Amino acid sequence: MAVPKKKVTRSKIGKRRGGHRKEIITYVEDKQTGELRRPHHIDLKTGMYRGRQILEPKEEF
Numbered sequence: 001m002a003v004p005k006k007k008v009t010r011s012k013i014g015k016r017r018g019g020h021r022k023e024i025i026t027y028v029e030d031k032q033t034g035e036l037r038r039p040h041h042i043d044l045k046t047g048m049y050r051g052r053q054i055l056e057p058k059e060e061f
Contacts, residue, residue, distance in 0.1 A: 027036040030043060037043050047055035 026039060028039045029035070030037050032048070033043070033046060035043075035045070042049045042054050044055070045058060047053055047057045
């Protein structure tokens with residue numbers, strides 16, 4: 001039966017669990033509209049991505 005020889009230290013546990021933290025979602029300010037949006041994502045309100053029209057803009061109801 002496998003039994004560990006020594007106690008696993010807090011630092012080893014912390015290193016192993018280093019990737020378990022929650023990812024902080026970042027936002028960038030759109031240069032044209034001034035609204036916050038996710039980087040490398042299409043702006044759904046205007047339909048623009050990297051200066052090109054990708055989608056038709058959503059109409060306001």
